[in-house]
Amino acid sequence: MEACFPCLGVRKRRVRPLPEEATPADLRHRHVAAVARTFSFKELAAATRNFREDGLVADEDAALYKGYLKSAGQVVAVKLQHVADGRGSSEKYNSEFLAHALKLSALRHPNLVNLIGFCADGNHRILVHEYMPLGSLEDHLHDPPPDKARLDWSTRINIAAGAAKGLQYLHNKGIAYRCMRSSDILLGDEHGYHPKLSQCGLVEFGRLEPAGAHFLKQYYGFACLDTVMTGNLTAASSLYSFGVVLLEIFTGRRAIADQAAGAGEHPNIVRWAQPFFKYRTRLRRMADPTLQGRYLLKDFERAMSVAFVCVQQDPAMRPPIADVVTALAFLASDRSS
CATH class of the missing domain: 3.30.200.20 (Phosphorylase Kinase; domain 1)
Structure with a gap:
């Protein structure tokens, strides 16, 4: 959903009533x-x-x-x-x-x-x-105001687990986002950082428009290659964009960096992450620095493994959403126990 963010600086605009016409009574x-x-x-x-x-x-x-x-x-x-x-x-x-x-x-x-x-x-x-009073996950992950507390590991894994459950529900209904982003996960109710998925931007599985070059330009870094090339939204392609969101949650990086961080670092978060996945000992270097090491290494490695299988280039290698829900729910319950 273009979500409930803190107010952005936009020019003032009022919406005036248009001429009335009969409201349909069918x-x-x-x-x-x-x-x-x-x-x-x-x-x-x-x-x-x-x-x-x-x-x-x-x-x-x-x-x-x-x-x-x-x-x-x-x-x-x-x-x-x-x-x-x-x-x-x-x-x-x-x-x-x-x-x-x-x-x-x-x-x-x-x-x-x-x-x-x-x-x-x-x-x-x-x-x-x-209305979700704590805004979007994107607001909390990227450039939050100095007075806003950064999300700790337990909160992040609970957000990921809850969002996965919401996505599973949508998949069971045959719908998902054209391309899921961290701004589609909204936070806050009587349970604190309780995550809820926005209803804005939902579409049914099947052929999307536009496809091809325009789709690639609009969703570069978020959408998988199979969707970009075919224009088809499937459960597997939806899971890929959720995997991108998981990488954002655990690493603190944007899906597409505003600027290349430095020599050898790719601005696309999936491309940036791929070399780390080849060597288990490197995974800890991917963690969001604001976590300050306050997490169990085994939990971080398991969480990153879930994200990794979601962003596999071959859609046949991506797991069912139910398996992702089970894995993240286990991590969330294990952390809270």
Whole structure:
């Protein structure tokens, strides 16, 4: 999900109501409303103070806002969708939006952000999700503010284990991310750093568009070669991008470094990691320096082994997600015991 990040510096923008049109009252709309709450545009505008800049929790393109719903007494994340074109027929757009909302409302798992409701008021199409107060995993791993505590090993392995469970649930539903990133893992509820996967960016397994060169440019470093070349999203290709996230968690490096760290170091985290995997004695050199050695070496080696099998170039060599869940859950329980 373009996720619940700390507010980024973007220019001020307000969203004005468009001319009203009849809200669809077909069976699909009523079906969605039965499982997800419906909101008026006026209610969501009030919750976000008319979508003010200081309520943005993702960049301008993501159009994700933090809001407070008085009727529910709850802080929420409000995601603006593309607005239907008021100049022409919007029946097809309405059907697609409601079908999408219906799919999301049916997804329920402890490690998945829930859809609270939606708005199909006039020309406006908006999704309302639960808000995760600690932001994204990316925020905590990369360039956190000086006053923010760095994640310790126990927290990292628990986040990895929880995210894997959420991904397994999605795979069982035949869906995943076009390309999973650390920004798709959101943190924080009554359980502290409890991880939940964003619902933004989910697609069904199968053919993706765009593919080829454009896909490679957009997802370079995150997506596996088989997806880049074929444009097909499979469970194996989804697992590869999760393996990239695991490498980020354990090493503290970005999937693609802003600049090459130095001579002989590749900015792509998978390419950078490959030489270390050849020699077990080198694995400790991959650990995030901010961990300051506060972890058991055997735990780190096991965790890195899980990441390594996920980013195998041959998709047939990558394990089922269930095996990854079992391995990470064992590490998490072993660490807490």
